[in-house]
Amino acid sequence: MLFDKTETQIKQELFEEIKTNIPQITNFNSGGVMRGFIEILAKFIKAIYDLLNLVFQNAFVQTASGIWLDMKCAELDLYRFEAKKTKGYVVFERDETAGNVNIPAGTILQSRTMSNGKKYRYFTTQNVVLAEGAANIMVEVEAELPGSEYNLPPNSIVELVNPIAGIDRVYNTYNWIVETGLDEETDESLRKRYYLKWQSISGATMSAYESWARNVEGVNQVVVIPVGRGGGTVDVVITAVTGEASDELLQEVKNAIDERKPYGVDVCVYRPTWVEVSISLHLKLYNWADEAAVTQQVTEKVYSYFANIKIGQDFILTDLINVIKTKDIKDVVIINPVSNIGVNAKEIAKLVNLSITTEVVEEI
DSSP states (O other), X not given: OOOOOOHHHHHHHHHHHHHHHOTTOOOOOTXXXXXXXXXXXXXXXXXXXXXXXXHHHTTSTTTOOHHHHHHHHHTTTOOOOOOBOOEEEEEEEOSOOOSOEEEOTTOEEEEOOOTTSOOOEEEEOSOEEEOTTOSEEEEEEXXXXXXXXXXXXXXXXXXXXXXXXXXXXEEOOTTOEEEOOBOOOOHHHHHHHHHHHHHHTTSSOHHHHHHHHHTSXXXXXXXXXXXXXXXXXXXXXXXETTBSOOHHHHHHHHHHHHTTXXXXXXXXXXXXXXXXXXXXXXXXXXXXXXXXXXXXXXHHHHHHHHHTOOTTOOBOHHHHHHHHOOTTEEEEEEEESOSOBOOOTTEEEEEEEEEEEEEEOOOO
16 A cells, blocks of 8 residues: 555644644644644545555556456456356246146246355246147246356256246256356456456467457357467367357357467367266265255255366366365265366366265264
8 A cells, every 4th residue: 555544643743743843833622723624634635645545556457456457458458248147948847738838938936045045036038838748848047137156056946936827846957057147257357368468469479379269258268288289280278158168159269369370370279078077975964964955055066166177177086075075064975986087188077967865974
């Protein structure tokens, strides 16, 4: 902080300055004219100091934040990625299949109470008819608000706020999300793109290729592999904010790089190869634990772990245990896989199945 002074310190300095330079003034008692003048002046000086501190802190990208960082990045034609709503498909199901059932747009669905104590609401986006003879139908829904917290694991959206005659249950399946909800881009992420943009000015470095790829909206992770297929080649491995990069996103990144790369360089942009991971856990719980609640909490943590796993990051059993362990869990037994799983720079670990069993054990 440039000016680290309290209002009291400023007043005291003013008192001392006046006593030294204007000795004729001796009445500094509360209620006196000079005392009141000094207190008002100290408030204005403190306000100026606070403003100077704010301007000084936000004059540099290293310490700028919020709208100040936005303005600095705009100088390089970089803009913060906005928050987005989760979109996906939820199953509407019935037991009796006679007759048509109308599911109107705007139907409200709600998640169970998640481990953070919240419930999340979603709205159907179109009018749909569950036809006679059909037991279920997939219906598109959109989150009530933008943000990544609406990217819930399977079997979380299970409540129908607006009951519909003929519909017995709703639920979301494993790959229910089609557009991942996003939080507004953080200062750290935007600042990183700023640095990469500057580094790219020096030429076609690894940082330049990463910058070109990251500035395409929808890109999440980027790994640049120089001479990936021999001399004169560069491989760029990406994931999307929605998870797996679509063909359209791959082509968009390829076009962005081709516009800037040196002549003669062969660039290949592709998604990482999945290293499929099936997990089977057995949880030993203390006798006070709520088995259903713990199972739900662990399920959420496992899905969150894989949602944030990096390209080329090995799957380490102890890492998973550290993520899911809570005060209610005495021990975590990983039945499958039996050992760590290595992942190379062109691969990413992908959860394909999760099985959780529990037992309550007596505390020793």
